[in-house]
Amino acid sequence: MLKKFKDGAIDSVIDEMVEVVQNSKDEIFEISEEARKEHSTLLKEIEITKERVLEYINTGNKLETEVRNSRKKLAEVSKHFDRYSEKEIREVYDSTHLLQTRLIMLRQEERTLRDKRDSLERRLVSLMQTIDRAEDVASKISVVLNYLSDDFKKVNVIIEEARERQAFGLQIIEAQEEERKRISREIHDGPAQMLANILLRSELVERAYKKGNAQSALEEIKSVRKMVRSSLYEVRRIIYDLRPMALDDLGLIPTLKKYADTIADYNNTNIEFKMIGEERRLDSKYEVALFRLVQESLQNAIKHADAKLIQIKMEITKDNITLLIKDDGKGFDTSKKKDKSFGLIGMRERVEMLDGKLEVKSNVGKGTSVIIQVPNVL
Known part of the structure; x- marks a missing residue:
């Protein structure tokens, strides 16, 4: 009864966490959508304002020409005062004054429109930054949501296995904490x-x-865009590391090839993949386990061995599936057991679950070879 209560409590907590994260994601999506709508409205308003500014500029230029001509006329009247009647003089003066007044008002309205245009453009930049930040946060929340929905849902299973295998259970939990x-x-x-x-x-x-430095602002915007792209690439890489969707859609072999290429590009490392035998789909639990084994081996080779060349060979025969992951890294002394070496512990457990064998060969300065062999279940 106590066990069922605890399991139910865990499920309840997980469901509540998933709901909170999902609600947060929905709220961020709504903020992003509202920002996009406002962005679209601002774009239209900016275009209209720019057109009006251009109209005012053209009208002002024409009016300036009229003012110059009127001033010339006024200068002519003033110079030859005796040739013109009082009415003509007043008409020229009033006309010039009216044109100057209209020009001043027009230029003032033009400056107001320019200020409005600049303000709208600043708001547009701010909105784009809000949209980019919202999308980035939503992407990371999706990672968290996937982690909660997928991995945390297995907690009850892990706890049950830990009760059955108490000696090994603690190491599994600690290994998960290291992954987190x-x-x-x-x-x-x-x-x-x-x-x-x-x-x-x-x-x-x-x-x-x-400060009115549009060129500097433009350069900064370009820099921000590069950062956003880089951040998006990082989030996608983390998502891929958690569980690539291609594993379910395409199978183990294409996923391993793509994963090897991705890791090689990201870490500037040469990774070679070679397939021997028939390329076909395997049982789902075999594909997941073998992918995780290769994934862990590659991460160890890159992060701990500083390897520059990693070779992956996979052979599928009628009876067995064999994996070899070999690197040219700094290697280690296999006779010395490292504390908290949960990476290898987890790998051994996965292989044992498949009734297979795991062998690690390594020497200091001479690289490391990981050999995995599991029975081929048709």
């Missing part, structure tokens, strides 16, 4: 830092516009 810390660290060092930089850059854009 890794994801948290990646988000903090990547997208979160970039968001902070984007915020600072947006303030520089605002200052530049207030």
